[in-house]
Amino acid sequence: MxxxxxxxxxxxxxxxxxxxxxxxxxxxxxxxxxxxxxxxxxxxxxxxxxxxxxxxxLPEVTKAVAEQAGRIIHSSTLYLNRPMVELAERIAALSGIPDARVFFTTSGTEANDTALLLATAYRGSNQILAMRNSYHGRSFSTVSITGNQAWSPTSLSPLQTLYVHGGVRSRGPYAELSDERFIEACVADLEDLLGHTRVPAALIAEPVQGVGGFASPPDGLFAAFRQVLDRHGVLWISDEVQTGWGRTGDHFWGWQAHAEHGPPDILTFAKGIGNGMSVGGVVARAEVMNCLDANSISTFGGSPVTMAASLANLSYLLEHxxxxxxxxxxxxxxxxxxxxxxxxxxxxxxxxxxxxxxxxxxxxxxxxxxxxxxxxxxxxxxxxxxxxxxxxxxxxxxxxxxxxxxxxxxxxxxxxxxxxxxxxxxx
CATH class of the missing domain: 3.90.1150.10 (Aspartate Aminotransferase, domain 1)
Structure with a gap:
C-alpha cells in the first residue's frame, strides 16, 4: 500500500x-x-x-449497467436517449415541483452550478443567499457560496454571496432559544439582511448540512423563509445532494420537513441516485428551467449507462x-x-x-x-x-x-x- x-x-x-x-x-x-x-x-x-x-x-444495478454497456455506452444529449427520458419522468413526478423539467449532470457540484446559472439568469441578479456552515461543491461558483472556510479556497467569485443564519440549531447566537423562537429570530435576520441589499436571485440551502456535520434547523425554518423570499421575489434552491432519496427516513426529500408553503423552485440532486455511478441533476419548474436564451448540451450528463443504473437503483429503493x-x-x-x-x-x-x-x-x-x-x-x-x-x-x-x-x-x-x-x- x-x-x-x-x-x-x-x-x-x-x-x-x-x-x-x-x-x-x-x-x-x-x-x-x-x-x-x-x-x-x-x-x-x-x-x-x-x-x-x-x-x-447490488445485482439489479450491476446487471443494468452491464446490459446497457453491451448496447451503447455513450451518445451525448444531442440524440434521443430512452433511459434518460424515463428517469427524468420518474424524478419529475417524485420531485413535487409542478410542470417540472429535469437536466442531468455528472455531479452535485455541477448540479448546483447549473442551479446558480438558472437562478441568476431568471432573476437578473448575481447575488445569492447561502447558509452559514454550508457546502455546495468544488467549482468556482459553488465554493463562492460555501459557508465553510475549510472547503472554500478562494475569496474570488462570480457571485456576491450573503450568508443567512439558521443552518445549525445547537450553536450560534440563537442556540438557547426554543425552536419557535429560533425560527422567528432567523426570519428576522433574513428580513433585516434583505432590507440592506439589492434583491438576490436565490437562497440555496441544504435541508441537512452534509460536510457541515449533519447539522440542521428546526422543521419549518425554510417554510418560514419561503414566505419572506416569495414576498421579495427570491427563488429557493434546495440542495438535496445528500438528503434526497429517503435517507432522512421521515421524508423522501429534505425540503419536505419544511413543506408548508410548497416545494422549492429548484431542486438539485446527485450522489445516491446512481449508487456509485456519476449522476447529478437539477429539477425546476419549466418557467425557470427554460429561461436560458442560449444553446446548451451535456456531453456526459444523462449517459445511457448511468441512467440505466439510476433507474434500476430507484426502482429497488422504492420497491423495498x-x-x-x-x-x-x-x-x-x-x-x-x-x-x-x-x-x-x-x-x-x-x-x-x-x-x-x-x-x-x-x-x-x-x-x-x-x-x-x-x-x-x-x-x-x-x-x-x-x-x-x-x-x-x-x-x-x-x-x-x-x-x-x-x-x-x-x-x-x-x-x-x-x-x-x-x-x-x-x-
Missing part, C-alpha cells in the same frame, strides 16, 4: 485529501461491507460519501421501501449511539435523522471543537473494522455516519459497538 500511496502523492494535488495516517485501497464490496487490498473487511458507514446509497454490488428502513433502522441506530455517547465526556451531541447521523466531539469539560479527537476516533473505528466520515465546519470535529439504506438491525448494532470501542480507545 505504501507504494501506491507514494505514487498517488507524486501525481495528485497536495489538496486532494485522503483519510487515515496509512490510506486504505478499497478493492471490492458487497452489501454493506467493503474489503481492502490486504484482505481486511470493513462495515461501511460512509458509502463513498453517501453515494453507495443502496448496497455495494428503503426510506422506511432508513427511518426504522436509523432510529434504532441513533438511540444506540446516544446511549454509547452518554458514557463519553468527549461527545457534545448525537444528532440527525434516518441514516444521516452526526456525533459532535468536544474537548471534555468545554464546548470547544475537538478535531484531533475526531481524527483519533476515525482511526480507531477503522482498526475495529468500521469506515465512517468526518466533517463539521472548519474544525472537522463531527463524526459522519451514513450507511447504505439497506442496513440491517444487526449491522447497526455491530457498527455502534465498534464506535463505542473507538470512542473509548480515542479517549
Amino acid at each position: 505504501s507504494g501506491l500511496y507514494e505514487r498517488h502523492r507524486a501525481v495528485s494535488p497536495d489538496w486532494l485529501a485522503l483519510y487515515y495516517r496509512h490510506p486504505v485501497e478499497l478493492t471490492h464490496g458487497e452489501g454493506r461491507y467493503v474489503w481492502d487490498a490486504d484482505g481486511n473487511r470493513y462495515l461501511d458507514f460512509f458509502g463513498g460519501i453517501l453515494t453507495t446509497m443502496t448496497a455495494h454490488a 421501501d428503503l426510506q422506511g428502513n432508513a427511518r426504522r433502522v436509523g432510529g434504532l441506530l441513533i438511540e444506540r449511539l446516544r446511549s454509547v455517547a452518554a458514557a463519553s465526556p468527549a461527545v457534545r451531541e448525537v444528532r440527525g435523522r434516518g441514516l444521516m447521523i452526526g456525533i459532535e466531539l468536544v474537548r471534555p469539560g468545554t464546548d470547544e471543537a475537538a478535531p484531533e479527537a475526531a481524527a483519533a476516533v476515525l482511526e480507531a473505528a477503522r482498526a475495529g473494522g468500521l469506515l465512517i466520515g468526518k466533517g463539521g465546519g472548519h474544525h472537522t470535529s463531527v463524526l459522519r455516519i451514513a450507511p447504505p439504506l439497506t442496513l440491517t438491525v444487526a449491522e447497526a448494532e455491530e457498527g455502534a459497538a465498534i464506535l463505542a470501542d473507538a470512542l473509548h480507545a480515542a479517549a
Whole structure:
C-alpha cells in the first residue's frame, strides 16, 4: 500500500485529501461491507460519501449497467436517449415541483452550478443567499457560496454571496432559544439582511448540512423563509445532494420537513441516485428551467449507462421501501449511539435523522471543537473494522455516519459497538 500511496502523492494535488495516517485501497464490496487490498473487511458507514446509497454490488444495478454497456455506452444529449427520458419522468413526478423539467449532470457540484446559472439568469441578479456552515461543491461558483472556510479556497467569485443564519440549531447566537423562537429570530435576520441589499436571485440551502456535520434547523425554518423570499421575489434552491432519496427516513426529500408553503423552485440532486455511478441533476419548474436564451448540451450528463443504473437503483429503493428502513433502522441506530455517547465526556451531541447521523466531539469539560479527537476516533473505528466520515465546519470535529439504506438491525448494532470501542480507545 505504501507504494501506491507514494505514487498517488507524486501525481495528485497536495489538496486532494485522503483519510487515515496509512490510506486504505478499497478493492471490492458487497452489501454493506467493503474489503481492502490486504484482505481486511470493513462495515461501511460512509458509502463513498453517501453515494453507495443502496448496497455495494447490488445485482439489479450491476446487471443494468452491464446490459446497457453491451448496447451503447455513450451518445451525448444531442440524440434521443430512452433511459434518460424515463428517469427524468420518474424524478419529475417524485420531485413535487409542478410542470417540472429535469437536466442531468455528472455531479452535485455541477448540479448546483447549473442551479446558480438558472437562478441568476431568471432573476437578473448575481447575488445569492447561502447558509452559514454550508457546502455546495468544488467549482468556482459553488465554493463562492460555501459557508465553510475549510472547503472554500478562494475569496474570488462570480457571485456576491450573503450568508443567512439558521443552518445549525445547537450553536450560534440563537442556540438557547426554543425552536419557535429560533425560527422567528432567523426570519428576522433574513428580513433585516434583505432590507440592506439589492434583491438576490436565490437562497440555496441544504435541508441537512452534509460536510457541515449533519447539522440542521428546526422543521419549518425554510417554510418560514419561503414566505419572506416569495414576498421579495427570491427563488429557493434546495440542495438535496445528500438528503434526497429517503435517507432522512421521515421524508423522501429534505425540503419536505419544511413543506408548508410548497416545494422549492429548484431542486438539485446527485450522489445516491446512481449508487456509485456519476449522476447529478437539477429539477425546476419549466418557467425557470427554460429561461436560458442560449444553446446548451451535456456531453456526459444523462449517459445511457448511468441512467440505466439510476433507474434500476430507484426502482429497488422504492420497491423495498428503503426510506422506511432508513427511518426504522436509523432510529434504532441513533438511540444506540446516544446511549454509547452518554458514557463519553468527549461527545457534545448525537444528532440527525434516518441514516444521516452526526456525533459532535468536544474537548471534555468545554464546548470547544475537538478535531484531533475526531481524527483519533476515525482511526480507531477503522482498526475495529468500521469506515465512517468526518466533517463539521472548519474544525472537522463531527463524526459522519451514513450507511447504505439497506442496513440491517444487526449491522447497526455491530457498527455502534465498534464506535463505542473507538470512542473509548480515542479517549
